[in-house]
Amino acid sequence: MPVHSGWGEPSARRLLAHRCREITEARWFAVAVMSLILVNAVLLGLETYSGFAAEWHQALRLAEHLCLAGFTVEILLRFGAHADRPRDFFRDPWNLFDLAVVACAFLPVVSENTTLLRLLRLARVLRTARFLPQLRVLMVAVARSLPGTLSFLLVGALLLYVYAMVGWLFFHESDPAHFGSLGRALLTLLLLMTLDGLGDAVHGGLAYSRWTLLYYGAYVLMASFVLVNVLIGVVINSLEEAKELEQQEEREQQEGLEQGGQAGHELPELRQRIVAARQALDDLEQSLPDPQVQLADGGRR
Template identity: 70%
Template sequence: MSEQYVPPAGTAARTVLARRCGAVVEARWFAVAVFALILANAALLGVETYSGLVAAWRPWLWLAEHVCLAAFTAEIALRLAAHADRPRDFLKDPWNLFDLAVVLCAFLPVVRENTTVLRLLRLARVLRTARFLPQLRVVLVAVARSLPGTLSFLLVGALLLYVYAMVGWVFFGRHDPGHYGSIGRAVLTLFLLMTLDGIGDAVHAGLDISRWSLLYYGSYVLLASFVLVNVLIGVVITSLEEAREMDGRGAVAPERADEERQRLLLRRVEAARRALAELEEELGREGLPHSPVSAAPPAGSAGASGVPIT
């Protein structure tokens, strides 16, 4: 007789704890409560910018901040407990890591003693609203995915600014030292002109110096304000589409997992049926009586011929 498998001690308790806490964490009211708590924390940050209100309500504001911290700590504890049977899954979610870091940093003595850092940390809690707003989450993921392309765009833009700044310093440095007297001033002038603000005045001032300034400013506006900006928009839009696809795959992943488990269960049942049919055929070839499993006599009892079936 084969030994029955006994799970490790504590596994069943962790599974029950994870199931119960998971039901709470995945509930609609829990998400609404945490979202409201984040908004309340943001409102407290805004109230603290008014010195009169802070002086009048300092004890209550202090109490409200500690209540928010206790609530956020309880929330992250529930999320950790919901993954008690699979802690690695908790660490695989970047949002869980972000929430855990924000809560744990609030208990560090260095952070609590520094008012500026503590306020910045409390401000970081507002970013957690993206966890409960799918569209905002998609935008943040798109921004993160567009960073490599954006860095390339910034490099190309910096090279373009430097080249045109050097050309502007050569042609306009002596005539317009206020804007092109040095490479730094030239870069600043061209950076401001990238928004097309004051481009008309710059062109008129350049025409008084040389007619070639029209070609200079025209080519710069074409490359900086149209080509580069459109390239940046294209990078962001592409990243946004990729983020939407990733979010969509994440949303349907649980349903696909359930379907896969059902298909696996059906395949196992079908394999068991085939094995049972082959066993009945083998018993039939040996001349032994057989019957369906549900009607089979207990082991050791006599069959139809009086011979015990083993």
């Protein structure tokens, strides 16, 4: 009985995924997409020059449509590469990001709003991280360091508030320009965290009391050295974790390719064994006597 294989059949989906995967995994494809992203970034920069944008408005608009068409073809090819396993496409965060960036450009609300459209086009520049492993690791490290960074911000905000209140209590009369209110004190200490204007602040405090050296010294030690080093440690730790994740994903992909290759070699051997077993069964059936003939012989006897 003939079997008609349509595009919904597993064999057709595997063939489509294989063809698309050959394209998306090729080096020229990555170079082409990377070049398209850079062209999109250049076009976005050229539009900031009003004279040039007014003179070449039609050409810039056509180039933008061509870039959008190229990105659409790219995301369709990437989705086609997962035709045999569509769920894996949506498990990859980069695929979801690419899909959102491309799909939002077709929404009427976005296409009619120039500001949103330019922000969306600017987001395409971030897609360079997909083709630059080091930048991808850095972005993953920044994302993983967010919980630690939030804790750092809470501790830093508490430290600023305490020192700002102490500074206001002691210096609001002698130095109202820097400590006249809580807001000014917070701004002054935030700048002092970068050691900007520390000399002027110390000289102004010495005119009031020598004990101000203790105040500024303790604050600079805590804010500029201890907290900043803690933040650097959090980021470095996240960077190491991101590198380990990247290496683990590469190992898993390599193992998957090796297992796929082994399965591809074992499949013909399995088919040969099945064919040989079927042939042996056929030979065994032919060698056995026919039951109807044995019944007939027994009746005659």
